[in-house]
Amino acid sequence: MAMDGSSNNNPEEFPVGCLLSIKTSLGDEFDAQLITFDRHSNILVLQEGSKPGPRRNIRLLKANYIKEFTFLGHGEDPLDIKKCQLDLTSLQAREESAIRQAETEAERIGVGVTSEAQNIFDALSKTLPVRWDKTVIVVxxxxxxxSPYLPESVSGGTPAANDRVKKVLDFERKRLQNRGGGQ
Incomplete structure (x- = not known):
């Protein structure tokens, strides 16, 4: 039974687990199983495809984007806790990796520094190991x-390391100025 979105059929009337063939107003066509419908946002949560497996695509679709749909039948409850398989070890590992990545990225952002200082830090980090120590770049x-992050502002380290940082800093400042002047 094909119905279009302009009919009086409401997504709330479909039971969880029903199988639908959907055509959207954007031209997408796919088969999916209804997981749930959020009345306030008018969004269907759909599990794409009809074959069960360990990996499934979930699609959130605003109901008013449904151009037409066909009811294909009833499937098993997609949220049946006895059949849902979550690899908690893998999920925890992904979470820990994401946290480590976020912490690493946060360490690369200077606190209380100008955008120019951050641009210099970012440029130096492409060729040298760098970190922030408050507002000082440690290379x-x-x-x-x-600050003001000029070759004269470089201190510490061996004379060779100090000279190398001065040269890279001078080169990067000129490159940033040329890039900024062309905009």
């Missing part, structure tokens, strides 16, 4: 670059 664990 190769020993060379320090203080």
């Amino acid at each position: 190769m664990k020993e060379v320090r670059v203080s």
